[in-house]
Structure formats: structure tokens, C-alpha cells
Amino acid sequence: MKPGQTQSLTISEKISSGFILRDEDGEKAFIQKVFADDSWEIGTEVEVFVYQEEGNFKATTEKANAEIGEFAVMTSVQSLPTGAFMDWGIIKDLFIPYKQQKSKIIEGKRYLVYVYIDDATGLITGTTKFKRNPQYEDLPLRNGDKVDLIIMNESELGWNVVINKQYIGLIYASDVFKKLYPLSEESGYIKTIREDGKIDVSLQPQGFENVDEFKQKIIDKLNDNYGLLYLSDKSSPEEIKEELLMSKKNFKKAIGSLYKDKVIEIKDDRISLL
Template structure:
């Protein structure tokens, strides 16, 4: 085969199927989204290429009107024969990501998770933090298996999280994936990289593992632990709330059935904020002579007064 450019399928057959070989010799990435070009049609489906390697797209996943030379975004995985297959189905997660997935089958060797496509994801028994049960959901990390090159997952997520050299700072807006409840609050994966904590006494809405939330870095402690908040940090947060309150008052004929004596639950029900943040906001508006306050109501002061 000297001097011959091998296809991805040939490389998998020629060499031991490890992810190192797949990554180093192929431009097509297993477990990722690939932008490929339609180059040929066969009885089994269409062949797509990145200019070097080729992968089969079965007809069941071929969009209408596709022409030779057209480009297409596809997800690529290995089938049971270690052959690369493309699909236009969008998976629930990609290699290198954390996700909250459902177990659809399990045996003594491991569990199979629903990835949202025709191919399920295997979690070896040794990669299960607790024994997985059918129909239950778990936070897992997707990666390429060293022996088969296939996409697998692990619920022992600690080893895949970065614990120092953070690229976030206090006050930054981040994406959070809620992982589990603890005595102190809820652990959450930050930007698919780090772990942080939302404290119970600072939460004003119910949370569940698998929830994806917008959050903020409250502080990064000296021990590299990260504290999180679902509310924006600092004075800018109060400015935002003041604007929101004024808009709500204007839309509600200048009145809002919330005041100094309103309960935290009622404040959160209407505004999705804590009572502490509410009182700071209305205090600022009162000092600016924009509102009047009593125990159960705030009123917008007309501009003519």
C-alpha cells in the first residue's frame, strides 16, 4: 500500500483501532460534528469526504435535494464493526462534553445510554460511579475508548474536570449544568470545564440534576473552590433589577403588589429574585424619588409630581 492514500475505513482495518491512530491519521473526527462534501452515491448511501477521508451516510439520514458537491454537517460514530458512519441526527452531547443521559439497557458489563441518535453510548461497569439502572438519568462525560476508538461515557466525572488554572473570574457569566444536590447546595459544572457550588440559602427556585442554567462566578476561593450564583454579582445586578422593576410598574398601571412586608416566596414568584435583592432595588428607587413604598405595595410616582 506504499504511496496510496488510505480511506478512514482502510485505516481502521489496517491498524489497531485506538483513538490515537484515529485522531492522528484522520481529519474526520469521531464523536464530533464534521463539515463534509457529498462525493459519491452507492446502494448503501452517500459517501461524504473532507478531501482526504470518506464516510458513509445511510440513505435514511440523507436530506432531500442533496447534490454532488454539496456540503453537509454530520455527526460521525463507529458502528459495531468499527466502521465510521455519518448521521444528520443531532446527538444530545459530543465527545469532550458532559451530559445528563438516560439508561435504556444494562447488563453485567455496563449500561447503554440514549444519545438521541440511532447509536447508543456504552458506560463500562468500571466507569459507573454507582450501578446504573434502566430508565434512570446520570451525568456522564463522553470520550473515545482507548481500545476500540468508539464513543463511551463515564459517570466518574471528577477525573475529567479541571481543578485549577481557571479562565473565569469573579462576576463572569457562565453556563451551568446541575449535577447533584449536597448538604450545602447544588454542584454544577461550569462551562463544561470546572465544578462549582450553588448554596441552598441563595437559591429561590427548584433545581434538578441535568438542569442547564445561566449563572455567575460569585468567588474563586484560595483553595480553588468556586462559589456560584444564579443572580448577577455586584452593583450592576442592582441596576438591572431597578430597570426590571420600573418596566414591570409601567406595564402594571404603576403598581406592584409587593412591599416591605411581602414574603420571600411571593417576591420570588413574581420577580424571580431574593427578598434581599428586592429590598436593595426598591430602596434605590425610593431614594431617587421614583416610587412610593408601603408594607404590601409599591407605586410608581408620576413624572409630573
């Protein structure tokens, strides 16, 4: 049985209140009837999320916000001197002991939480304490990959982010072209996986092969401004960032391609649709 994870279990017994499920080793988990499907029969394999309650394994077809080894933004539903309970997306709340709270968790507020199995108790546990920019090995990521981000916090170098709910990376301040907010979600791209195992992320795709995205953004902006935009390759990086939320480098690539395609005309102080 793999507590804190979604897995396939086999229906071994039907009882009045639900079903008994078993894994390959014969370990049991109970699932309430309310979470079962009318088509379930003994011997059928079902995909469920397994959690712990009072020393027993239980299962649900609900989807947890985060599984073991993942981060998610969760809301505190109760805060006690011993710890806090977080809305985990399933019937059972996730417990964060007081010693695993970076700062005291306040009921009703949202926090970034990491889910793990506590070595001492063997229980699924949450924490708001985690390393900043840790080093990784054998990452299933490549430069240029599009990824999902959770914005963590701003630092001296830029913004710390969670990548695909599992890894911590960094967006350098020079790569930020829009207002970011802690705990918000964004799409991003792997910029560099460094030799020390740290991950640099960009909010925009890298390389000329991704110029189409910037071209379309410029065309959309031109259409919104009656075919005229007071930006050119002589504009400052700050002006381009404010107007288009992109770097000057990507802007120049895009307008160069649009000019070559005879879509726009470039003047000293403006570009316009042909």
C-alpha cells in the first residue's frame, strides 16, 4: 500500500458501508460507498487515492491537491497549538505539526505546502518549511520544456518557484516581464538546468524557434491599437517590457520576422501593420 498516492487496487469485498480494496501484497484499504461507482464489482481494479486514518488505510476517488513529494497551495481549516489542518482536496484534512510551520499558520489563510511521509511516525504530513533552490539529480526535465509554476516568494535574485508541483527553481529578475504574486500559478519554460542541479526558469520560451509566440503577441497588440504601435528596435528595454511584457531581444526577433514576412512596416519610432 502506498499512502499519499493514487494507485490501482482490487475490489475484494463489498460491505454495507462500502468496499474493501487490496493491493498486490494483500494489504487492505476501505472506501466509503459514497466514493464508489455503481458499476464496481468484486475483482475489478479501481484507481483510488490512499490515506491514513486512526492507523488504518482508507481510500477515496477524490483527487488530492498534492501527493507525496508534491507541493500545493492549501487553505488552513483549523489551527491548534499542536499544529494546523489544511484542506487537502479530499475528505480528510492534512496535518502540519507546529514544528513544521515556517510561521504560525492562521485559520482561513492560504499556504504553500509540501507533502511527505514523516520518518518518525510513518504518517502523511505537511510542511511549510523547505529548502530554497535545492540541488537535483536525474531530472525528468530538459531546457525549453514548458512547465507549470507556483510562484513562491521574491528574493534578491528574482522569484523562487515550484515547477510541476515537484521541484524548486528560480526566475531571475531580468526574466520577469509582468507582475507576479506569491501563491499564484503561471506557465513557464526551463531555461537552464545548471551543473550543480539547480533550475533556472523563464516566463517566456527561449530561442528563435519560439518566435511565433512573440509575433502573435505583437500582432494582437497592433490590432488592439488600430495597427500602430509606438515601439521599434530603437526603443528601450523598459518601454518594450511595459508595453508587451517581453524582452527587447525577443521583440527584435519577432519584428524582424514580421518585417521579412511583409506583415509590418518598421520606422524609427513605430511599427505598423501593412
